[in-house]
Amino acid sequence: DSGVTQTPKHLITATGQRVTLRCSPRSGDLSVYWYQQSLDQGLQFLIHYYNGEERAKGNILERFSAQQFPDLHSELNLSSLELGDSALYFCASSVGVETEAFFGQGTRLTVV
Amino acid sequence: EDKVVQSPLSLVVHEGDTVTLNCSYEVTNFRSLLWYKQEKKAPTFLFMLTSSGIEKKSGRLSSILDKKELFSILNITATQTGDSAVYLCAVEDRQGAQKLVFGQGTRLTINP
Numbered sequence: 001d002s003g004v005t006q007t008p009k010h011l012i013t014a015t016g017q018r019v020t021l022r023c024s025p026r027s028g029d030l031s032v033y034w035y036q037q038s039l040d041q042g043l044q045f046l047i048h049y050y051n052g053e054e055r056a057k058g059n060i061l062e063r064f065s066a067q068q069f070p071d072l073h074s075e076l077n078l079s080s081l082e083l084g085d086s087a088l089y090f091c092a093s094s095v096g097v098e099t100e101a102f103f104g105q106g107t108r109l110t111v112v
Numbered sequence: 113e114d115k116v117v118q119s120p121l122s123l124v125v126h127e128g129d130t131v132t133l134n135c136s137y138e139v140t141n142f143r144s145l146l147w148y149k150q151e152k153k154a155p156t157f158l159f160m161l162t163s164s165g166i167e168k169k170s171g172r173l174s175s176i177l178d179k180k181e182l183f184s185i186l187n188i189t190a191t192q193t194g195d196s197a198v199y200l201c202a203v204e205d206r207q208g209a210q211k212l213v214f215g216q217g218t219r220l221t222i223n224p
Contacts, residue, residue, distance in 0.1 A: 101157070
């Protein structure tokens, strides 16, 4: 158990809908990262927050947004969902910005 | 564009064999290289390498980085069936903000 908690574990929703994925980082970690893992693309970095502020953006679609709250938990919002958004979404956390990241168990999103 | 290439993509060996997994990279602003092991869900951190030529070791696993030739190897000796997993290599790119660029992974299968 990495100490990073993601909810829900599984999510099935219809195209066009909006979902929110939640991540609680390890105690003491200030950095939260979001990744998308699909079968054909591998692990793709989406976005990084550090202590509530956005630090880096990767291949994140405009339909997706994220935030990190004062208690350091983070949410990833996915809207106008398409079939291709079906994937495993991982959250990872680290103490700072230059330390190794530890991954949560992921949320499996299925868009039907 | 940052790129991480792992080889082989898939490897099947017998228990007790020694394996070497390769990772080459092209990154504008290299900071570190990380190895992860992914079994069923979340990637588990193995090593972080920042300095060239210094071997990191943990039990039967070891890794080394060559910053001149832009590659790293992960060695596993006396393999066991529990080593079966996807091994991911990731490079940390600074460019003013931190993000990890992942390779496509090597799927390692250890047969008894």
